[in-house]
Amino acid sequence: MTRTDQYEDHADEYADREENDTPTIPARTAFRRFWPMTRGLRGRLAIVWGCTVLAALAETAAILLFSELTDHALQKGSLSAFWAPAAEWLVVAVLGAAIGYAGNSLATWITERFVMRLREHVFDHVQQLPPHFFQRHRQGDLLSRLTGDVEAIETMVVSGLVGAASAAFSAVFYAAAAFWLRWDLAAATFVLAPLFWLAARRFSGSIKTVSREGRVADGAITSVVEESLGNIVLTQAYDRRAAERRRLGQEANAWFRASVRSARLSELYEQLVQVIETVCVLTVIGLGAWEISAGRMTLGQLLAFAAFLGYLYPPVRGLAQLGLTVTAATAGAERLIEILDVRLAVSDPARSDRAPAGRPDGSVEVRDVYFRYPGADRMALEGLSFSVRPGELVIITGPSGAGKSTVSKMLLRFYDPDSGAVFLDGTPIGDFPLARLREYVTLLPQETLVLHDTVRANIACGRPGAGEQAIIEAARAADAHDFIMRLPEGYGTKVDPNSARLSGGQLQRLAIARAILRDAPVLVLDEPTTGLDAMAARRVVKPLRRLMTGRTTIMITHDLNLAPDADRILVVDQGRIVETGRHEVLLAWGGAYSRLHRSQNNVNMDTAELRLPLFPEPAEVPAAVPAEYAAGAPAGQQVGRPAPDPYVPYGFPGKSPGAVPHQLPDGRPLFRDERPRHGG
C-alpha cells in the first residue's frame, strides 16, 4: 500500500483534525498528485523548455565569442579582429533576448493557467463538501488554502519544473563548455560541486517545517480577521477590541516568528553558498595562474573558463534553491491534499435513468431513517418515519438539538441516512441526479442567503434564465415588489449579505421570491421566521402561504403561529418522532406539543427544559385526550410510534390502521384536505 493510499484511507479522519494537524507528505507524492493537472499544457511546457535550451546555447556562444575577442582583439590590440566576433555576438544577444522573452511570457501564461485550473478544481470540490466540514474548518483557513497554498503548488509543479529544466540545461551546457575548454581544470573544480548539494540538504528539513508553520499562521490570521469583521457588532457592543487584537496578535506572532526564521534560514543558506562559490573561484584562479605561467593556457581561455564557471554557479545554486522552494511548497500541497481527500457525503447515482422522467407530484416519505453525523458520538435521527402527501403542509417542531434541521439535510440529500431511506414520489431520492433532486426540493434555510449582486440576480438565481416579468411576478407574490421599487436602483440595486439596506424581513421576502420563482413541488422551510421580530414575521406569513400553496411543504419551526394551518405536526425529540397529529388534537392531548406551544408565550422558558419527559408514558395518557382515542391505542404500540399507514399520523393512537378516526369529538375534521392557507 502506498502512502497516498494510506492517506486516502484516513481521509475522513484527517478531515476531523484541526488545521495544524495536517499530515506530512513527501514532495514526490505531492508532485505526482498535481502533475496530471498540467494536461493540455504540456505541449506549451515543452516549448518553454525548448526556449530554455536555445537561451542556454546563446549564452554559451556569447561566452566563446568573448574569449575570441579577448585573445584576438584585446590582447593583440587589433580593431580589425573586433568587428566580426562583435557582430556575431550582437546577433546572438538579440536572438537570445527574443527567445528569452517568448519563453518567459509563455511560462507565465502556463503558470497562471495552472493556478486558475487548480483553484477551480479545489473550489469545486469544497463546494460539494458536507455541512459538517464547514463547521469544523475555519473559513479564513479555507481562504488561505484556496489562495496561498494553490500558488505554492504552482511553484512546485510548473515554475519548479520549468526552473529545474532550465537550470539543468544551463548547468549541462556550461559544464560541457568548461570541459571542452580544459577538461582537467574543469574536473578539478567540479570536485567541489557536492558542497552545494550538502548545503541544500542540511537546510531543507528546517525550511519545510518553518514553511508549514508560516502557512498555518497565514490561515489563522485570515480566519481571525474574517471572524472578527463578521462579528463586528459583538466586538463593538461588548468592547471586545482588545480581546480581538490579542487574538490577532497571537496568530501574527506565530507568523512573525515563522517569517523571520524562514528569512534567516534562506539568508544563511545564501551566504554559505557564496562562500563555497568563492572557494571554487579561487581554486580556478590559482590553477589558471599556474597553467598560464607554464604557457599551457592563454588569458582569453582562462577568462572564458572563469565565465563558464560564473554562469554555471547560478543554475547549480538555482537547482539547490529550487529543492528548498519545492520543499517549502510541499507544505502548501499537504494542506490542499488534506481538503481534496475529504470524501463527498453524497454523489450522483451511477445511473440517472432510474428516476422517473418529468416533474414529481411531490409526495415525500422518510422511512425508518437512522443517521449519525461523522465523528459524532450519538445518533441525530433514530428510526424517523413520516410521509407527506402532495400539497400537504407538515410542521416539524421540537426542542433545540432534537434533529429537526437534520431532517432537512436528509430531504435535500446533504447526507445519506446510515440506514432507512427517503422517497420522492416513491423513488429513493438517491436515484435522482443531485441537480434534479434539488430542482424539485427547494430549501429556504434558517439564515437568509444573499448573493453579493443585484436584487434581480438574487431572485433570478432561483431559476437561471428567468425573464424580467417572471422575476417581478415572483417579487409581487412575495410582497417584495413595493420595497424593491423604493430602492435607489430598483431591481438593479446591489445588495450583499451584510447589507444595511434591507431589513431581515425584506431579505426573507427576497428569499421567498427566489423560491417562488424556482417553483419546486417540494418545499423545505427551516425556521422561516427565525430572527424576525413579531411585525416582520407577520409580514412574511402571507408570502409564505402563497409560496406553500399547491406544494408539499415541510416546515421546521419553533414558531407555531402557522401550526393551525398544518395538515400534520410532528414533534421530534432526540431524533425520534414523539407526537404527531393536528394542532387542535395535540393541544388537547396536553403532551409535549402543548408544552412547546405554551413555551412560545413564555420567553423565559428554554426549549431545552422541555426535553424530557416530553410526553407522558403511554399508560399515563392525559385526561384531556378524548377517551375513545386513548382506548383505541393498539396493544403494544407506544404513543408516538409510527403507525403502518404512511399517511396516518404516527403518534395518533388510532384503533387500527384502517380505523383511525378522521374527526375530532366535536365533529371537526382531523386531517384537512383543503387548507385555509391556500390562496392566502
Ligand SMILES: Nc1ncnc2c1ncn2[C@@H]1O[C@H](COP(=O)(O)OP(=O)(O)OP(=O)(O)O)[C@@H](O)[C@H]1O
Ligand atoms: N455537524 C455536526 N456534527 C455532529 N453533530 C451534529 C452536527 N450537526 C448537528 N449535530 C447534532 O445533531 C443533533 C441534531 O441537530 P439539529 O441541528 O438537527 O437540531 P435541531 O433540532 O435543528 O436544533 P435547533 O432547533 O437548535 O436548530 C444535535 O445533537 C446536534 O448537536
